[in-house]
Amino acid sequence: MIMESRPQPNILSQSLGNYSLITTIGANPGERGPWSLVSSIPNSDVDMLGPSPEYLSVAAWAA
Amino acid sequence: MVGVAYRGKIPLENIEVDFEVEPLERPQTIGFGVKKSIILQGNISDSEKVRLERAAAYCPVGQALTKGSIKIEDEIRWESGDVAVVPLTSEIDQSLYTRLAAVPSGSVHGRYLIDTKEYNGEGEMEHEGEVEVYVASNNLTRSSRWSFLAGHSSNGWVPPPFPFAQAAWTASTTATLDTLLPQSQATVGLVMDPAGGRGQSQGNAAAGKIGERNIRRIVGIAGSPQTNPVEAIGAALQMDPITAAYRGAGIVLDEITTIENI
Numbered sequence: 001m002i003m004e005s006r007p008q009p010n011i012l013s014q015s016l017g018n019y020s021l022i023t024t025i026g027a028n029p030g031e032r033g034p035w036s037l038v039s040s041i042p043n044s045d046v047d048m049l050g051p052s053p054e055y056l057s058v059a060a061w062a063a
Numbered sequence: 064m065v066g067v068a069y070r071g072k073i074p075l076e077n078i079e080v081d082f083e084v085e086p087l088e089r090p091q092t093i094g095f096g097v098k099k100s101i102i103l104q105g106n107i108s109d110s111e112k113v114r115l116e117r118a119a120a121y122c123p124v125g126q127a128l129t130k131g132s133i134k135i136e137d138e139i140r141w142e143s144g145d146v147a148v149v150p151l152t153s154e155i156d157q158s159l160y161t162r163l164a165a166v167p168s169g170s171v172h173g174r175y176l177i178d179t180k181e182y183n184g185e186g187e188m189e190h191e192g193e194v195e196v197y198v199a200s201n202n203l204t205r206s207s208r209w210s211f212l213a214g215h216s217s218n219g220w221v222p223p224p225f226p227f228a229q230a231a232w233t234a235s236t237t238a239t240l241d242t243l244l245p246q247s248q249a250t251v252g253l254v255m256d257p258a259g260g261r262g263q264s265q266g267n268a269a270a271g272k273i274g275e276r277n278i279r280r281i282v283g284i285a286g287s288p289q290t291n292p293v294e295a296i297g298a299a300l301q302m303d304p305i306t307a308a309y310r311g312a313g314i315v316l317d318e319i320t321t322i323e324n325i
Binding site for chain 2: 033042062063
């Protein structure tokens with residue numbers, strides 16, 4: 001249980017199935033956003049829904 | 064870079080940037096490296112080129128990935144209600160690195176959308192505009208492509224680059240914890256201290272000055288410290304590739320800046 005007095009994250013990430021992740025920027029009410037990004041872990045079972053997190057980092061750098 | 068050029072009255076007309084992403088061996092490296100190529104278009108002198116190269120190297124995202132500007136504080140919040148701050152550990156089982164997914168080869172291309180610049184009524188630039196980013200990478204099933212928009216605009220339709228980068232870091236952390244500690248059911252969040260704004264970031268970039276940011280990374284973990292010990296979580300956090308890059312492990316293999324006079 002997270003107590004209300006603790007700082008709440010403004011960027012959040014969690015798993016989305018076996019090989020993918022959903023990340024939200026501006027997760028709290030009143031913040032700019034929210035923007036959601038899907039990324040995936042490279043694997044041999046299924047196509048990737050989004051780029052790997054390493055590629056997302058480089059994409060942010062390119063921007 | 065657009066903001067620095069505007070403040071410095073450098074006639075920068077357009078920018079394109081390419082990154083080649085190459086897989087590398089772990090644990091000697093973070094698992095990948097990039098070759099960076101920037102093309103600047105405009106009637107730009109050699110001294111102006113140097114200033115823009117410095118701005119590119121000291122942009123907030125570049126600083127985070129290459130200059131250790133992010134000061135990380137890790138906190139674990141277990142489902143049981145226990146909370147702990149994670150110390151750096153010197154004991155990491157090197158064989159665990161083989162469990163992390165290999166980074167596929169590929170490329171990232173950024174194209175500045177010059178028409179998205181915004182000016183106020185006095186003709187001063189208020190927002191630098193947006194960048195279209197194309198990502199192409201291989202996978203073990205087939206290669207894939209994606210596109211993103213990021214940048215600075217008044218409507219806030221697109222995420223700014225720095226939060227975008229930290230979103231990638233949280234995704235990387237979650238992926239690493241899922242892979243190494245699948246029973247942890249980790250969720251990862253960031254609490255970022257307010258920054259000085261774009262003006263300060265651009266001032267730092269223009270001056271080649273590192274602007275440190277304190278970020279608390281909060282990891283939600285199933286169970287309790289008995290079922291998911293802090294030592295194992297701490298080791299996994301340290302093995303995360305973007306975390307390692309933020310701590311100065313190195314990511315740039317090569318970089319070149321080219322000017323195209325137009």
